[in-house]
Amino acid sequence: MSDALDQTGRDELAAAGWTVGTASAQKTFTFKNFIEAFGWMTSVAIVAEKLNHHPEWSNVYKTVDVTLTTHDTGGLTELDLKLARKMDALAG
Numbered sequence: 001m002s003d004a005l006d007q008t009g010r011d012e013l014a015a016a017g018w019t020v021g022t023a024s025a026q027k028t029f030t031f032k033n034f035i036e037a038f039g040w041m042t043s044v045a046i047v048a049e050k051l052n053h054h055p056e057w058s059n060v061y062k063t064v065d066v067t068l069t070t071h072d073t074g075g076l077t078e079l080d081l082k083l084a085r086k087m088d089a090l091a092g
Contacts, residue, residue, distance in 0.1 A: 002053075002070060002077035009081045016088050024069035025084065029091050031062045040090055041066065045073060047086045053079040055087075 010020050018025040021036075031037040037059055048054045056067040066087065068080040 002073070002079040004073060005076040005078060005081055010076065011085055012082065013076075016084065018068075018084060020076070023075045025080060026065070026067050027084075027087075029064045029066065029087070031064075031091075032060050037062050037064050044083075044087055044089050047090075048064065048083060050081050051083060053077060053083055057081065 013025050016027075029037070029040065032038060041057070041059060041064060043072055044055070053070070056069070056077045058065050066088050069075065070077040070079055
């Protein structure tokens with residue numbers, strides 16, 4: 001299990017454009033087209049599997065809506081921050 005996310009981590013997410021709530025963080029990623037969106041999701045899926053931490057997400061055409069939370073703890077943890085950093089980096 002991962003440690004609860006501290007205020008510094010929450011601030012980092014917010015500064016990167018994530019909407020940070022008490023138990024989750026959300027962000028919408030928009031790409032040029034469906035192929036780019038799906039390619040990004042595939043890249044994120046590989047990272048998520050390695051971290052054994054999976055996002056809640058939905059995809060419509062070129063838009064991917066993401067929610068991060070750690071269900072085991074009922075809130076945000078360091079795993080969410082790690083995955084968010086990778087998602088942002090892969091999105092460019």
